[in-house]
Amino acid sequence: MSTKIKLGILGGGGDSLIGELHRVAAKMHDHYEIIGGVFNPDHKISLEFGKKIGLDQNRIYKNTEELIEQESKLDPSQRMQAVSVLTPNFLHFPMAKLLLENDFHVICEKPLTTTYNEALELKKIKEKKNAVFAVTHTYTGYPMVRQMTKMISDGIIGNIQKVDAQYLQGWLNPVIHEKDKRSSTWRLNPKQSGSSCCLGDIGTHAFNMVELVTGMKVDKILADLNTLYDDNPMDIDANILIRFPNNAKGTIRSSQIATGEENNIQINVYGSKGALKWKQENPNYLYHLTDDKPLSVLKPGHAYNSEISLDGTKLPPGHPEGIFDAMGNIYKGAARAIKNMPFEKVEFPPIEDGVRGMDFIEKALESNSNGNIWVKLNN
Numbered sequence: 235m236s237t238k239i240k241l242g243i244l245g246g247g248g249d250s251l252i253g254e255l256h257r258v259a260a261k262m263h264d265h266y267e268i269i270g271g272v273f274n275p276d277h278k279i280s281l282e283f284g285k286k287i288g289l290d291q292n293r294i295y296k297n298t299e300e301l302i303e304q305e306s307k308l309d310p311s312q313r314m315q316a317v318s319v320l321t322p323n324f325l326h327f328p329m330a331k332l333l334l335e336n337d338f339h340v341i342c343e344k345p346l347t348t349t350y351n352e353a354l355e356l357k358k359i360k361e362k363k364n365a366v367f368a369v370t371h372t373y374t375g376y377p378m379v380r381q382m383t384k385m386i387s388d389g390i391i392g393n394i395q396k397v398d399a400q401y402l403q404g405w406l407n408p409v410i411h412e413k414d415k416r417s418s419t420w421r422l423n424p425k426q427s428g429s430s431c432c433l434g435d436i437g438t439h440a441f442n443m444v445e446l447v448t449g450m451k452v453d454k455i456l457a458d459l460n461t462l463y464d465d466n467p468m469d470i471d472a473n474i475l476i477r478f479p480n481n482a483k484g485t486i487r488s489s490q491i492a493t494g495e496e497n498n499i500q501i502n503v504y505g506s507k508g509a510l511k512w513k514q515e516n517p518n519y520l521y522h523l524t525d526d527k528p529l530s531v532l533k534p535g536h537a538y539n540s541e542i543s544l545d546g547t548k549l550p551p552g553h554p555e556g557i558f559d560a561m562g563n564i565y566k567g568a569a570r571a572i573k574n575m576p577f578e579k580v581e582f583p584p585i586e587d588g589v590r591g592m593d594f595i596e597k598a599l600e601s602n603s604n605g606n607i608w609v610k611l612n613n
């Protein structure tokens with residue numbers, strides 16, 4: 235009998251941005267078999283897409299409720315065990331809640347929910363059910379991010395004194411200046427996106443990266459957000475000051491109107507003995523800076539990397555791996571957890587990271603609307 239995890243997918247259809255990334259990533263390490271799902275709210279389109287990717291038409295359902303009802307009737311050897319939630323943000327909470335309550339493991343896109351309270355509720359159900367829950371902060375799966383995290387926790391750069399994170403995109407620039415365009419994209423519609431656009435879509439990735447690589451929790455933030463037009467209710471640009479409990483300070487700058495930028499997420503961490511710098515658009519280079527030695531550049535797959543970084547590469551050095559591989563590593567980590575195999579904490583972002591992300595969003599909005607004041611996170 236196959237030991238592959240039977241995986242369902244909600245959202246991520248042929249019309250989506252993120253679906254193919256998840257499908258390829260899920261198949262990458264031979265841990266999962268995609269069984270079916272709901273790929274589109276229109277059942278006909280969903281069926282057509284399921285057929286195109288070679289799935290059994292009987293496992294393409296009309297909605298989450300039908301998926302749960304029908305899958306639950308199946309013999310455990312056939313039943314879906316885990317479901318990926320890849321829909322617009324407002325559907326993450328109701329879908330993930332139903333899945334957890336009915337004993338499915340969940341792999342969910344970020345932002346976890348549309349409110350902090352929903353995120354807490356999901357965490358409570360997840361704990362009660364003892365399910366595996368991964369939040370796909372994709373960039374955490376890169377081998378050089380894992381290496382950076384390990385080097386910082388090993389004290390290679392000493393005590394952290396400054397953190398500078400950015401996530402700059404420009405895709406919204408051609409949309410935002412035309413009223414009909416800005417009122418028709420779901421990311422700028424609070425009903426579908428939640429209370430935030432820029433912070434929910436990309437700021438949470440930068441925040442998650444900051445807390446992952448430093449191993450520290452942000453204590454307070456001060457946010458200055460921009461909506462650009464009065465009829466746009468959503469943040470599309472964010473400049474945020476951050477403070478850690480140990481007096482280290484830093485910034486998270488994220489924007490969707492940084493004209494011409496593509497997917498420029500970067501993180502620089504400066505310590506008392508050195509610094510590490512990593513940039514997503516060139517993900518196979520990790521820069522190590524010190525006061526007294528020439529710059530050194532670490533690359534994936536070499537024996538000098540940590541075990542957890544090496545676990546994230548599949549080919550010998552010099553064969554560039556990228557975003558598909560990073561997501562593949564997250565799926566691999568979640569599979570190990572689902573199969574009760576040993577795994578390390580950094581292998582996939584847990585539900586707690588999703589909850590932190592929602593707290594970050596709400597506190598940034600609070601800071602901004604109260605005149606850019608310092609607000610404490612729920613640590």
Ligand SMILES: NC(=O)c1ccc[n+]([C@@H]2O[C@H](COP(=O)([O-])OP(=O)(O)OC[C@H]3O[C@@H](n4cnc5c(N)ncnc54)[C@H](O)[C@@H]3O)[C@@H](O)[C@H]2O)c1
Pocket residue numbers: 244245246247248249250251252253272273274275320321322323325343344345370371372420434435
């Ligand atoms: N991890 C990342 O780096 C990353 C990147 C992009 C998007 N995302 C996240 O992924 C999610 C999806 O984003 P996207 O850009 O792919 O969106 P999208 O609008 O391109 O695609 C959404 C998909 O969900 C489907 N869908 C909508 N309602 C549905 C329903 N009721 N049932 C089933 N399917 C439904 C749509 O048909 C479509 O296939 C968002 O939460 C977004 O924040 C994450």
